[in-house]
Amino acid sequence: xxxxxxxxxxxxxxxxxxxxxxxxxxxxxxxxxxxxxxxxxxxxxxxxxxxxxxxxxxxxxxxxxxxxxxxxxxxxxxxxxxxxxxxxxxxxxxxxxxxxxxxxxxxxxxxxxxxxxxxxxxxxxxxxxxxxxxxxxxxxxxxxxxxxxxxxxxxxxxxxxxxxxxxxxxxxxxxxxxxxxxxxxxxxxxxxxxxxxxxxxxxxxxxxxxxxxxxxxxxxxxxxxxxxxxxxxxxxxxxxxxxxxxxxxxxxxxxxxxxxxxxxxxxxxxxxxxxxxxxxxxxxxxxxxxxxxxxxxxxxxxxxxxxxxxxxxxxxxxxxxxxxxxxxxxxxxxxxxxxxxxxxxxxxxxxxxxxxxxxxxxxxxxxxxxxxxxxxxxxxxxxxxxxxxxxxxxxxxxxxxxxxxxxxxxxxxxxxxxxxxxxxxxxxxxxxxxxxxxxxxxxxxxxxxxxxxxxxxxxxxxxxxxxxxxxxxxxxxxxxxxxxxxxxxxxxxxxxxxxxxxxxxxxxxxxxxxxxxxxxxxxxxxxxxxxxxxxxxxxxxxxxxx
Amino acid sequence: xxxxxxxxxxxxxxxxxxxxxxxxxxxxxxxxxxxxxxxxxxxxxxxxxxxxxxxxxxxxxxxxxxxxxxxxxxxxxxxxxxxxxxxxxxxxxxxxxxxxxxxxxxxxxxxxxxxxxxxxxxxxxxxxxxxxxxxxxxxxxxxxxxxxxxxxxxxxxxxxxxxxxxxxxxxxxxxxxxxxxxxxxxxxxxxxxxxxxxxxxxxxxxxxxxxxxxxxxxxxxxxxxxxxxxxxxxxxxxxxxxxxxxxxxxxxxxxxxxxxxxxxxxxxxxxxxxxxxxxxxxxxxxxxxxxxxxxxxxxxxxxxxxxxxxxxxxxxxxxxxxxxxxxx
Numbered sequence: 001x002x003x004x005x006x007x008x009x010x011x012x013x014x015x016x017x018x019x020x021x022x023x024x025x026x027x028x029x030x031x032x033x034x035x036x037x038x039x040x041x042x043x044x045x046x047x048x049x050x051x052x053x054x055x056x057x058x059x060x061x062x063x064x065x066x067x068x069x070x071x072x073x074x075x076x077x078x079x080x081x082x083x084x085x086x087x088x089x090x091x092x093x094x095x096x097x098x099x100x101x102x103x104x105x106x107x108x109x110x111x112x113x114x115x116x117x118x119x120x121x122x123x124x125x126x127x128x129x130x131x132x133x134x135x136x137x138x139x140x141x142x143x144x145x146x147x148x149x150x151x152x153x154x155x156x157x158x159x160x161x162x163x164x165x166x167x168x169x170x171x172x173x174x175x176x177x178x179x180x181x182x183x184x185x186x187x188x189x190x191x192x193x194x195x196x197x198x199x200x201x202x203x204x205x206x207x208x209x210x211x212x213x214x215x216x217x218x219x220x221x222x223x224x225x226x227x228x229x230x231x232x233x234x235x236x237x238x239x240x241x242x243x244x245x246x247x248x249x250x251x252x253x254x255x256x257x258x259x260x261x262x263x264x265x266x267x268x269x270x271x272x273x274x275x276x277x278x279x280x281x282x283x284x285x286x287x288x289x290x291x292x293x294x295x296x297x298x299x300x301x302x303x304x305x306x307x308x309x310x311x312x313x314x315x316x317x318x319x320x321x322x323x324x325x326x327x328x329x330x331x332x333x334x335x336x337x338x339x340x341x342x343x344x345x346x347x348x349x350x351x352x353x354x355x356x357x358x359x360x361x362x363x364x365x366x367x368x369x370x371x372x373x374x375x376x377x378x379x380x381x382x383x384x385x386x387x388x389x390x391x392x393x394x395x396x397x398x399x400x401x402x403x404x405x406x407x408x409x410x411x412x413x414x415x416x417x418x419x420x421x422x423x424x425x426x427x428x429x430x431x432x433x434x435x436x437x438x439x440x441x442x443x444x445x446x447x448x449x450x451x452x453x454x455x456x457x458x459x460x461x462x463x464x465x466x467x468x469x470x471x472x473x474x475x476x477x478x479x480x481x482x483x484x485x486x487x488x489x490x491x492x493x494x495x496x497x498x499x500x501x502x503x504x505x506x507x508x509x510x511x512x513x514x515x516x517x518x519x520x521x522x523x524x525x526x527x528x529x530x531x532x533x534x535x536x537x538x539x540x541x542x543x544x545x546x
Numbered sequence: 547x548x549x550x551x552x553x554x555x556x557x558x559x560x561x562x563x564x565x566x567x568x569x570x571x572x573x574x575x576x577x578x579x580x581x582x583x584x585x586x587x588x589x590x591x592x593x594x595x596x597x598x599x600x601x602x603x604x605x606x607x608x609x610x611x612x613x614x615x616x617x618x619x620x621x622x623x624x625x626x627x628x629x630x631x632x633x634x635x636x637x638x639x640x641x642x643x644x645x646x647x648x649x650x651x652x653x654x655x656x657x658x659x660x661x662x663x664x665x666x667x668x669x670x671x672x673x674x675x676x677x678x679x680x681x682x683x684x685x686x687x688x689x690x691x692x693x694x695x696x697x698x699x700x701x702x703x704x705x706x707x708x709x710x711x712x713x714x715x716x717x718x719x720x721x722x723x724x725x726x727x728x729x730x731x732x733x734x735x736x737x738x739x740x741x742x743x744x745x746x747x748x749x750x751x752x753x754x755x756x757x758x759x760x761x762x763x764x765x766x767x768x769x770x771x772x773x774x775x776x777x778x779x780x781x782x783x784x785x786x787x788x789x790x791x792x793x794x795x796x797x798x799x800x801x802x803x804x805x806x807x808x809x810x811x812x813x814x815x816x817x818x819x820x821x822x823x824x825x826x827x828x829x830x831x832x833x834x835x836x837x838x839x840x841x842x843x844x845x846x847x848x849x850x851x852x853x854x855x856x857x858x859x860x861x862x863x864x865x866x867x868x869x870x871x872x873x874x
Contacts, residue, residue: 014812015822069690070863076856077691082813090691090810094833438813466817 005033006041006108007142013045013158022158026166030197037108039193043186044112044149045158052152053116054131056084059151063088066132067095079486082438085147092135092143103137112188116149155435171197179212179406210243210254211280211328211336212406216396216413223397223414224377232340232400233372233380234325235392236415238298238501239286240305244268244322247278247332253285263308267315267365268322274360277350280329281322282404283369288321290364294390297504298516324351324368325396328404336404343404344371380416387418393501394418420499421515421541423533424524426454427494430476432486433461441476441488442469444520446498448511449534454492457511457538458500463520472523495532497522503542513538554631554649554656555682557872562658562682562850564649567628569598571647571658581633582617583660584644585610585723600635602643602758606723609754622671638662639673640828641724642755648676657842659683661851663827664834666697669727669760673838681844685835687807688849688857692831694807700826701732707803707822708738708781715777715797719820720805722747722785724828727755727762729783729805734763741780743768748783789820807831832857839867846870 012025030038054062060078064071074087081087106115115134119127131150138146148154160182168175181196223231241256251269253262262269265285287300296318304310304318327347328336335343351368354360372395374380380395387394394417402412425446433442443461447454464472472494479491499521506514513535524531555564555571562571569579576593583589583599585606597617599607604617620626622645625634635645640661649656657678664673708716720726726748733742744752744765752762768782777797784793786804794800802820809815809823830838839847839861846868849857858869 014815017819017821070860073690073856073860077689080689081691081811086812087691090693093693436813436816438811 002037002104003106003108003111003142003145004104004139005029006037006044007145009041010145019162022162023166023169026158026162027170030166030170035190035193036188039188039190039196040108040112042163042182042193042196043188044154046160046163046182046186053119053150056151056153059084059088059147062128062131063091065128067091075485079432080439082432082434082436083153085151085153086144089143089147093140095135102139103134104139106138111146112149167196171199173199173201175406177201181209210245210252211282211404213241213243213256213282214404214406214409214413216398216415217410219397219414219416228374228376228380230400232344232398233374233383234369234396234398235372235387235390236394236396236417237284237286237295237323237369238391238393239284239295239301239323242283242285242322243328244272244281244283244324245279245329246272246275247280249273249278261305264304264306264310265320266309268320271360271362271365272322275354275357275362277354278329278331279327279350281324281347282326282328283322283324285320285322287318290319295392297391297502299504320365322366324366326404339401339403340398341400384416384418420501420521421503422497422499422521423448423457423538423541424495424527424531425457425498426492426529426532427496428454428456428490428492430472430488430490437461437469440469440473442473444496446496446518447492447532448538449532450511454529455511455535457509457513457535458498458515458518460498460518460520463499464523468523492529495524495527495529496520497524503538505542511535511538513542553872554651554654554680555658557850564631566651567631567633567649569628570594572660579628581647582607583638583647583658584641586641586661586721589661600643600645603645604643605758606643606751606754609750610723622674636674636676637671639664639667639670642670642727642758642760644670644724646674646676648678654679656680657682657844659838661686661829662834662838663830664837665694667728667828668731669724669755669762675838675841678842678844680846680848681839681842682848682850683835683838684829685849685852685854685857686829687827687831688835688852688854690832692807692810692827693833694810694825694827694831697728697732697826698735700805700824701729701736704729704733704781704803704805704824705736705738707801707824708740708779711801712779713799715780715782715800717782717784717794717797717800717802718805718824719784719786719789719802723751725805725826726783727752727760728828729826730763730765731761733781738781741766741777742783743777743780744783745785745788747785836861836865840865848872 009025009029013022016022016025029041060074061071063069064074069091077087077091078084081090119130122130134146135143164175164178164182168178178196186192243254245252245254251273252260253265253269255261287296287304289296300318304320307314324347327343327350330346330350335346347368354362372383374383384395394415397414397416399412425448427444428447429445430441431443432438433440443459445456445459447456476488476490479493480488481491482489498518500515500518502516504514505512554566555562561573569581570577571581572583572589573580573594574591576591578595580594581598582603585603590607597615599617599619600622601619604619607615607617620635622635622637625632632650634648636648638644638646638660640663644660646660646662647658655678657676657680659682661684662673704718720729726744730742742763742765745768749765749767752765755762789802803822803824804818804820805824805826807825807827807829810825815823835857847861848870861867861869
């Protein structure tokens, strides 16, 4: 009923590494709490759209001001802890000496629908006073939860998948249905929870919601034993995966991250709403180079994603296209259970029908993906190697006889990505990590040679094993030249192989280049810094592909 | 201002050293004469010609490394002289036999805190406040985010953790000397009444504690081929070194936890790989360190064993205490 229960749930979930355990814990929580608090719990745990009421910085400054703690001391603590909400919760221990009535029984609903939103109506002074007041009245065990809600940083390693499984177990209904009900913006309310646990499946209410996405696995060798003819080959575009849905006349556009993005791409929504048929399409949204018929770089798409209601000129400057891979539902008929090759026939049939309606020319914003027909696997490999030329990341390989199930189901869809580009670079800066990596130096910057100078060209924080991270952390602490806050400049000594997906000119960087998805693929202990690559090598890479 | 060389005690080759007495404190390499604050291995090294410690520390050390070392022992508070310097051991509350060491020379008082804690611990003598001019203090947990809960509360949490999963075998990892005995003492006072097993290394230390007159609950020494059903719902104490590797394969359906002060931080808890962390420490927390600095009335403080930057700056800014640095 209360924040207490939720706090206990948090501790229980946090102190278990077993999925089954977590599902059991969640199930029991849902059983013993009321619908509205359950609904808030789901909202918080899935953490997608959690609002940030105040920033971590604000929280730290406020604490410093109230309890006369130097800000530098709080910042030092942060380096160890990696989470402002937790730092303040730890510092608040033994501070709530107030005699005021304790808020021990406050419900999750009251806190989230009243107490915290009301903060936004207060001026700064009142707001600070109110937060102090809550800190003092809230039992110590709840400070972490409260601070995390305030700063919108609620992540506990509970995925939507876990919630789905626990609710599916609770009411004995297929995970797919629950997963479907959980798609999109989950608005916490009694109704939304009751809808979630409703044992009757009502198609009508599911109308605008997308199907759970089917995801591709990284290719495995065993696939080469099969004939290429068993598979459908498509280019792997580097855009945003989406479902484009039209049901009962309404178009909705959903990302894989379960966001409804109609407002960002109004021209697509408008065009598609003129089609007579209802449908659910799975595909990719891209900024499209219509002249050359290839995708523009992902960075152009970024100019569109976060912009709601783009102006006409933005729409012209960054023209989008939706490339459909798959047809999942047509005129109310769910066809996910029929074979991919048959769904493809349907997709082609409807596409040509829609295209031929001259009063509504959709071809400037919508198409279906081209298929590739390699003769054999070596031929497929040749296609894959060519994918950079048309700005794709490789191939998607789909079993022709597969049905459209949800999640990352093994053995149906494969991604066959182009080998990354690589450069050997010198480690020059390190920064403390946050969250799970707090207290360790885990964010690194790498440089390439330009004449006799090392110029920073990329930052990366993934790719090393935990053992390597610890070893490097030790080295960093011993080989620091200078500290700037959390950043240390380092003696240039260590060489790493950095892999990345894309390389392009950038005016924003001193190096003049920007790379996409840089990551560490090897610690080149065998190399001296003079063996590292130069910026010229990077330019060569760039010229090779364009 | 004196130079570093003129301090009665200073850092030499990474160890605390008193030149006038030609004596080292917890040295990490073989020397002629070594004062040992307590029997943990990171404070002891083989090969010194002579060791000096409390009676309890000497007995624990001999249990651990054999009789083949020459140790001279003194009672807490008993004064002895080396090269005209008055030296005495005082309880530091860290583990059984642990001590602070006081030096007095020509009216000037120095105190080495050793590893210490102020919290309740029925398995060793309570920390004794000792006044001093110079304090050399450990600061393992020298940040204000470290504030220990009462050990009784932690013990109750552990008890609940075990009894809430009656189907499982609960493996609690902890240091075999000191922490294990303190936990046993606390857990035996909770509602948990199931079987407690302990690893050989812990079992041995339990016996040593008992010989020294500390009442430690009897535990069953864990054998490798225990029946799984028998272990269900019971608690097993193991040293942290066994948490990684194949040892855990001896058990089925387990839950694991680590008892350490570092477990108060979520990131460290998650990274440690244990299911659960219990934040209980035999070192002082932030408030504990500040209290000792204040009550010792030291005008000059040195820190070692830990990241002392923040603590030093805080004492200088907020408490106007002179914090000195040995240099390395």
